[in-house]
Amino acid sequence: MVDLKQIGADAKCAADILSGLTSARKDAALEAMAAALIAQKSEILAANGEDVIAAEANGISRSLLDRLTLTSERIDGMAGGIRKVIALTDPVGEVVGGHRHPNGMRIQKIRVPLGVIGIIYEARPNVTSDAAALCLKAGNASILRGGKEALRSNVAITAALRTGLAECGIPADAVQLIEDTSRETAAEMMKMREYIDVLIPRGGAGLIRAVVEQSTIPVIETGIGICHVYLDASADCDMAVSVTVNAKVSRPSVCNAAETLLVHCDVAGRVLPLVAAGLVEAGVELRGCEVTRNLLKDMGIKAAAEDDWLTEYGDYIMSVKVVDSLDAAVAHIARYGSGHSECIITDSAAAANRFSAAVDAAAVYVNVSTRFTDGEEFGMGAEIGISTQKLHTRGPMGLSELTTVKYIISGEGQIR
Amino acid sequence: MVDLKQIGADAKCAADILSGLTSARKDAALEAMAAALIAQKSEILAANGEDVIAAEANGISRSLLDRLTLTSERIDGMAGGIRKVIALTDPVGEVVGGHRHPNGMRIQKIRVPLGVIGIIYEARPNVTSDAAALCLKAGNASILRGGKEALRSNVAITAALRTGLAECGIPADAVQLIEDTSRETAAEMMKMREYIDVLIPRGGAGLIRAVVEQSTIPVIETGIGICHVYLDASADCDMAVSVTVNAKVSRPSVCNAAETLLVHCDVAGRVLPLVAAGLVEAGVELRGCEVTRNLLKDMGIKAAAEDDWLTEYGDYIMSVKVVDSLDAAVAHIARYGSGHSECIITDSAAAANRFSAAVDAAAVYVNVSTRFTDGEEFGMGAEIGISTQKLHTRGPMGLSELTTVKYIISGEGQIR
Numbered sequence: 001m002v003d004l005k006q007i008g009a010d011a012k013c014a015a016d017i018l019s020g021l022t023s024a025r026k027d028a029a030l031e032a033m034a035a036a037l038i039a040q041k042s043e044i045l046a047a048n049g050e051d052v053i054a055a056e057a058n059g060i061s062r063s064l065l066d067r068l069t070l071t072s073e074r075i076d077g078m079a080g081g082i083r084k085v086i087a088l089t090d091p092v093g094e095v096v097g098g099h100r101h102p103n104g105m106r107i108q109k110i111r112v113p114l115g116v117i118g119i120i121y122e123a124r125p126n127v128t129s130d131a132a133a134l135c136l137k138a139g140n141a142s143i144l145r146g147g148k149e150a151l152r153s154n155v156a157i158t159a160a161l162r163t164g165l166a167e168c169g170i171p172a173d174a175v176q177l178i179e180d181t182s183r184e185t186a187a188e189m190m191k192m193r194e195y196i197d198v199l200i201p202r203g204g205a206g207l208i209r210a211v212v213e214q215s216t217i218p219v220i221e222t223g224i225g226i227c228h229v230y231l232d233a234s235a236d237c238d239m240a241v242s243v244t245v246n247a248k249v250s251r252p253s254v255c256n257a258a259e260t261l262l263v264h265c266d267v268a269g270r271v272l273p274l275v276a277a278g279l280v281e282a283g284v285e286l287r288g289c290e291v292t293r294n295l296l297k298d299m300g301i302k303a304a305a306e307d308d309w310l311t312e313y314g315d316y317i318m319s320v321k322v323v324d325s326l327d328a329a330v331a332h333i334a335r336y337g338s339g340h341s342e343c344i345i346t347d348s349a350a351a352a353n354r355f356s357a358a359v360d361a362a363a364v365y366v367n368v369s370t371r372f373t374d375g376e377e378f379g380m381g382a383e384i385g386i387s388t389q390k391l392h393t394r395g396p397m398g399l400s401e402l403t404t405v406k407y408i409i410s411g412e413g414q415i416r
Numbered sequence: 417m418v419d420l421k422q423i424g425a426d427a428k429c430a431a432d433i434l435s436g437l438t439s440a441r442k443d444a445a446l447e448a449m450a451a452a453l454i455a456q457k458s459e460i461l462a463a464n465g466e467d468v469i470a471a472e473a474n475g476i477s478r479s480l481l482d483r484l485t486l487t488s489e490r491i492d493g494m495a496g497g498i499r500k501v502i503a504l505t506d507p508v509g510e511v512v513g514g515h516r517h518p519n520g521m522r523i524q525k526i527r528v529p530l531g532v533i534g535i536i537y538e539a540r541p542n543v544t545s546d547a548a549a550l551c552l553k554a555g556n557a558s559i560l561r562g563g564k565e566a567l568r569s570n571v572a573i574t575a576a577l578r579t580g581l582a583e584c585g586i587p588a589d590a591v592q593l594i595e596d597t598s599r600e601t602a603a604e605m606m607k608m609r610e611y612i613d614v615l616i617p618r619g620g621a622g623l624i625r626a627v628v629e630q631s632t633i634p635v636i637e638t639g640i641g642i643c644h645v646y647l648d649a650s651a652d653c654d655m656a657v658s659v660t661v662n663a664k665v666s667r668p669s670v671c672n673a674a675e676t677l678l679v680h681c682d683v684a685g686r687v688l689p690l691v692a693a694g695l696v697e698a699g700v701e702l703r704g705c706e707v708t709r710n711l712l713k714d715m716g717i718k719a720a721a722e723d724d725w726l727t728e729y730g731d732y733i734m735s736v737k738v739v740d741s742l743d744a745a746v747a748h749i750a751r752y753g754s755g756h757s758e759c760i761i762t763d764s765a766a767a768a769n770r771f772s773a774a775v776d777a778a779a780v781y782v783n784v785s786t787r788f789t790d791g792e793e794f795g796m797g798a799e800i801g802i803s804t805q806k807l808h809t810r811g812p813m814g815l816s817e818l819t820t821v822k823y824i825i826s827g828e829g830q831i832r
Binding site: 016019020099101105107112114115193197198212213216218219220236238239242243246247250334352356357358360361362363364365366367368369371372373377378379389390391392394395404405406407408409410411412413414415416 | 432436515517521523528530609613614628632634635636652654655659663666750772774777778779780781782783785787789794795805806807808810811820821822823825826827828830831832
């Protein structure tokens with residue numbers, strides 16, 4: 001069993017040093033980290049090869065295997081990802097607000113690092129370098145706990161990143177990997193309030209639920225996306241087809257892909273057959289409510305069960321429901337949505353306003369595909385995840401979201 | 417046992433309606449709530465009288481009894497507190513940011529209510545109206561769970577507030593009190609993720625620890641203040657005396673009062689006797705480290721034990737330690753502080769900068785008393801508490817801190 005307390009204490013020490021570094025020094029360290037990934041490519045590929053062989057022997061799914069596998073190009077991509085972070089503006093030190101108190105003292109609100117960030121994630125080894133780089137740029141130490149399938153890869157990647165840090169005279173413990181992937185160790189990590197300021201789980205619904213339920217450290221929930229496209233009574237037919245198809249099939253595995261189509265009954269007869277045809281042509285399996293199945297009886301689609309409305313397929317499957325009103329669509333979304341990204345297609349300003357106000361989600365789209373919920377698309381550069389909770393931050397999390405604030409008050413002996 | 421799920425569901429319904437109300441309607445409701453408190457003063461005082469008699473019979477402490485006791489003036493004060501909230505700017509609807517994506521779609525980031533806020537608090541019945549009013553102004557429903565000593569008072573106060581709401585055609589369930597003060601019910605409340613968006617504990621260290629450890633709802637920790645005053649090598653003697661005495665004795669029971677005095681060894685001989693004399697004259701009991709006791713041997717002060725550095729006295733007691741350097745002061749604060757408010761008295765710009773950067777707390781004071789960490793003093797009007805955590809918000813929490821954001825993206829059929 002690894003000594004988690006020692007890892008925590010070392011991270012805290014490193015974080016104290018990181019919080020005082022200039023952007024120039026952090027950028028130099030990031031460049032050294034990127035260079036070290038390239039320099040140690042053969043070691044990383046060798047380690048990854050072992051992970052892949054073990055994973056194949058354990059019979060993991062094809063898509064997981066794809067996420068796990070590194071190539072020379074993918075490592076170049078990881079280095080490129082770090083260099084993108086260098087190009088972003090350092091949020092630390094930003095004066096967020098301030099004023100002079102009537103008694104003359106100056107009050108400033110300043111952006112500072114969070115401290116130590118714990119990341120618990122699954123099979124993708126590229127998260128290791130992405131997360132470490134974003135945390136570092138925002139002045140935070142990171143404690144990474146990846147999945148067991150990628151352990152050898154993660155060890156090799158972390159070793160490279162730490163080499164880069166050490167070359168720049170920055171404590172290597174600014175980036176640490178927990179090499180014990182047991183559940184017990186993860187559970188212990190989730191109680192390390194003394195050392196870890198924030199815990200960010202990245203992965204499937206099961207992982208996120210476990211972290212939320214067990215952690216005593218403040219958590220930022222990320223990434224579960226049960227997203228809806230709602231075709232309002234006044235929806236433009238062409239737009240309904242193109243946006244729905246894009247929201248579903250442009251990348252079905254990601255969290256901002258749509259899972260459920262809701263259609264106002266007034267346009268279902270006219271629009272739904274065209275949208276359904278577009279989806280089926282793109283390879284999507286539809287699962288419909290009773291009314292949907294009647295409208296599309298030529299297509300012979302399956303019935304949607306209660307579970308379908310609750311499922312993030314992450315695949316070429318879409319559930320379809322005809323609703324009586326915009327309010328019924330809003331109510332369906334309130335009941336089954338995950339608060340990620342929701343879309344209305346409408347030509348009515350009143351409907352757009354009502355939907356935008358009533359739907360409680362990180363991102364509400366009017367006549368735009370849900371697929372845009374993304375740090376780069378929202379102009380914040382790289383993201384560490386998409387928050388579906390309301391506390392701290394909501395939606396894509398960039399560098400600013402990896403900071404907190406501190407008030408600094410200065411005066412000449414003011415007392416109260 | 418009360419039906420917590422029903423309370424949660426009713427709160428969620430009310431929150432949906434509140435989120436769409438104009439400021440004018442919320443202000444009218446707040447005015448009706450204030451008027452109802454005055455109108456129902458005799459019922460509230462009668463209920464409070466019963467609480468006070470029961471509390472006296474149970475032998476609760478004098479200070480708790482004082483907090484529990486309401487008078488006609490105190491109820492006027494509660495109504496006045498609600499009217500102060502009316503005067504504050506409604507944060508809901510504020511456009512926090514926004515831009516146009518290269519593809520033409522408009523991205524807006526808008527402030528919206530959190531939804532349902534749970535407040536768990538102890539003996540002060542005035543928290544009931546303060547918290548309900550702040551939550552309501554920011555568009556949130558509140559579920560209040562006060563202490564058992566104040567139950568009858570809280571029932572009467574909540575009844576008045578709900579009368580005010582109902583008179584304005586707003587669901588009374590926007591403000592609900594859990595009338596079962598058992599620990600089991602509190603524990604169940606802390607798991608109601610489905611209904612409660614944020615939990616804010618207000619009270620002593622034991623309460624806050626229990627909430628942090630048990631809650632699966634995101635928590636905002638508030639109010640534990642182990643605050644330090646550090647007299648640097650270049651501290652002005654008069655300022656050292658006046659700020660230290662003010663930070664300790666102007667209101668010892670509150671969280672921004674100082675508990676520990678740290679003194680640089682270079683000035684301890686000259687400054688400490690004067691500061692100590694000022695404190696003792698104001699009625700403060702000192703508990704010192706070895707060096708302190710030697711320097712102040714005429715005063716015959718007690719030795720500080722390890723526990724003293726960890727204690728929020730909330731009383732006329734102060735621990736005193738002589739340190740070798742500014743870094744030693746920073747290290748002591750890192751080890752024993754609660755991240756609330758920390759002060760340096762210094763004439764050195766370098767020391768001020770170093771202390772401000774290195775101390776990790778919500779508020780760092782340079783030559784100003786710690787007593788200013790307060791929503792009104794920081795210009796945000798009334799506060800619901802002072803956050804000592806880093807996530808979501810840090811320092812005094814005003815209305816803005818009771819909101820989250822939502823992205824609204826509108827376009828003309830943009831796809832990705």
